[in-house]
Ligand SMILES: Nc1ncnc2c1ncn2[C@@H]1O[C@H](COP(=O)(O)OP(=O)(O)O)[C@@H](O)[C@H]1O
Ligand SMILES: Nc1ncnc2c1ncn2[C@@H]1O[C@H](COP(=O)(O)OP(=O)(O)O)[C@@H](O)[C@H]1O
Ligand SMILES: [Mg+2]
Ligand SMILES: [Mg+2]
Ligand SMILES: [Mg+2]
Ligand SMILES: [Mg+2]
């Protein structure tokens with residue numbers, strides 16, 4: 001169905017759009033206040049437009065997808081079906097962890113837009129907070145809860161096979177997955193026009209990566225998992241720029257890349273972005289002269305506590321729902337199943353061991369793509385001195401390569417070993 | 428779409444059906460010969476009806492699916508969409524190895540039927556030939572070719588990710604997969620009404636299996652692969668009852684269970700059925716007094732040569748099409764890619780090593796389900812003496828358990844070690 005009823009909104013048009021829909025309009029202010037509303041476009045992502053409307057009654061966030069990539073323009077077309085995915089996934093997430101997703105008020109498929117709760121300041125994109133040196137005492141706890149609940153409840157451990165297959169089909173997200181395949185799993189390892197890095201400082205490092213057969217083999221095996229290991233409904237873009245935080249709350253936005261894929265993709269992506277913040281902290285310290293030691297310690301602790309909290313929560317959900325899904329059905333693992341308790345313990349241990357290995361490998365892939373590929377992170381880019389930045393990036397790149405190639409089947413065999421090695425990599 | 432134009436055929440009705448369609452009718456005989464045609468229903472499978480029509484002009488095979496399982500009746504409904512799958516998969520297979528699939532003349536979706544080449548005697552269902560003591564000198568070569576071409580050409584090594592995802596969706600085969608999940612991956616390991624085994628001889632063996640935590644863990648991990656590892660378009664039911672053979676030819680029929688799954692499922696299923704024939708041969712020898720040593724040697728050689736031939740052919744196709752698909756794209760593994768040759772060799776070695784391990788595990792699962800689950804094999808069932816049969820079955824069951832739990836990560840580390848251990852298991 002062509003989007004013949006679609007039109008791109010600007011600040012003025014979005015105001016009329018909201019004013020014409022009573023349920024939305026009420027959230028911003030009474031009908032006679034519309035002229036006084038302020039509207040600003042705040043989209044700092046690369047892909048979509050985000051409008052904030054404020055009026056005497058409150059505020060509202062409207063996100064609209066155009067049929068192309070915002071930062072490139074019409075020459076890079078992109079399916080607007082991504083908004084359907086985003087709205088449906090926000091609903092799936094809200095069903096299991098409402099405290100970590102924005103409430104959605106409207107999804108308009110013709111207009112490819114979502115109206116949702118405005119996360120007003122002090123809510124801030126996590127990446128920006130980290131760059132500023134902030135620490136969030138409850139972040140690990142929130143990330144662990146978000147990961148465990150969204151991944152567990154959409155997995156075959158919880159669902160029957162028919163429901164599971166239906167969800168895989170529903171969340172097929174070909175064009176968005178193609179983007180990921182290109183920019184994460186392919187381009188950084190070959191000469192590609194999109195690639196960029198701190199040059200000439202890292203030229204030799206990049207050349208080494210691009211002739212590294214072990215790295216190319218490992219990234220290809222991860223690409224294989226990405227495309228053909230539908231294990232749970234993933235967020236698909238779970239970096240520190242996809243969550244807004246305060247000291248007390250963590251809200252995950254922007255699941256337009258969602259699809260059924262390997263759990264380690266989501267877990268590894270957020271941990272990798274925290275690791276990038278850790279490696280960037282030296283650069284901010286150098287620039288500001290202010291110690292980032294406390295933040296570095298907190299970041300590594302956050303990585304450790306997120307994994308451990310996720311692992312514990314996931315296993316607790318599994319035990320609570322033992323026998324629910326078709327992977328370990330009631331006759332195998334239900335409360336009354338002979339040997340069920342022993343089986344459950346063995347299955348959980350094997351599952352988590354394997355998942356940690358894959359998570360470590362994906363972490364490596366995400367670190368590398370942010371240093372060499374098309375999309376970098378502001379954590380590093382905001383380090384003005386290129387030599388200082390390159391030194392941070394080189395440490396991250398080497399650590400990422402080790403994660404990618406060896407995963408947890410080497411010295412980084414546990415989250416404690418991994419975070420200790422990251423601390424040591426600074427010396 | 429309800430099948431309101433569907434009606435179940437019998438021998439008389441199938442004759443009129445064919446006679447009314449000139450393209451089909453011509454294959455059996457001229458219009459004025461219809462009264463002289465003979466029709467017989469030969470379906471010896473559990474699920475569908477198969478009619479053979481013969482007349483002065485030749486012969487034709489018509490397979491029709493009713494909306495339930497044939498051997499159970501209307502109380503076990505089953506989707507007729509399985510005929511669409513069968514016809515489309517026969518076409519996919521014919522595109523890459525026409526010599527190993529029956530030519531299809533018509534697919535009638537309203538009537539849930541396929542008209543195809545009649546494989547006249549001396550073509551015989553392979554399982555029947557094996558029970559009779561036959562050996563097929565070219566079988567391994569043909570199985571290797573069928574497996575390599577069907578699995579390679581539908582994989583992400585050959586296809587781009589968009590085409591691959593479209594095929595996964597097209598071949599979603601929920602109801603048929605549910606059957607497999609139930610009878611292969613669940614029931615044999617728990618008390619289930621459908622289960623049967625040679626009793627009381629194997630009662631203790633079955634009780635041991637059903638309290639074997641390691642076996643339950645392994646079968647669950649294979650079930651996970653079955654449901655959520657779409658790696659290639661599988662035949663899905665590739666046992667020795669799904670192929671008709673002569674000394675010179677091998678034709679694979681009956682892909683109604685086809686879906687996107689792990690390659691090791693197809694490879695392991697045919698190898699396991701050859702292994703069951705091997706373990707059954709002792710029973711036939713005891714009953715007939717005629718040595719089956721030559722057949723046993725040939726069967727183990729066939730298992731070995733099928734794996735080795737498959738592995739070599741699959742790698743040859745991969746090298747020939749290097750850079751074709753999205754898993755190892757041209758920039759990674761194409762002829763001009765820096766380091767491409769080295770990467771290809773490393774990728775192929777890792778891939779085959781892993782595939783052999785999974786294949787060995789699936790072999791174990793298939794052996795076990797044929798001894799303990801709902802569907803046994805005539806190879807064993809045709810051994811009249813229950814003690815002799817139970818002795819054969821016990822050897823197979825123990826060997827199967829070892830395969831399931833350890834795969835190739837133990838003493839059965841290569842196809843040579845596996846076949847030698849099978850030979851030794853008879854002593
Ligand atoms: N619900 C919201 N409340 C407040 N700000 C938001 C909200 N959603 C998005 N934003 C702002 O808009 C930016 C882009 O939103 P995002 O959903 O990530 O779009 P994109 O898909 O283009 O990356 C975010 O970084 C954030 O600053
Ligand atoms: N093309 C054919 N030529 C000759 N015999 C066939 C053909 N197809 C099926 N048969 C016979 O019919 C039997 C059942 O066919 P099959 O396709 O396996 O049905 P089912 O799906 O019920 O198992 C086979 O075992 C074989 O004896
Ligand atoms: Mg975003
Ligand atoms: Mg986005
Ligand atoms: Mg059959
Ligand atoms: Mg391509």
Ligand SMILES: [Mg+2]
Nearest residue numbers: 472474681683
């Ligand atoms: Mg069949």
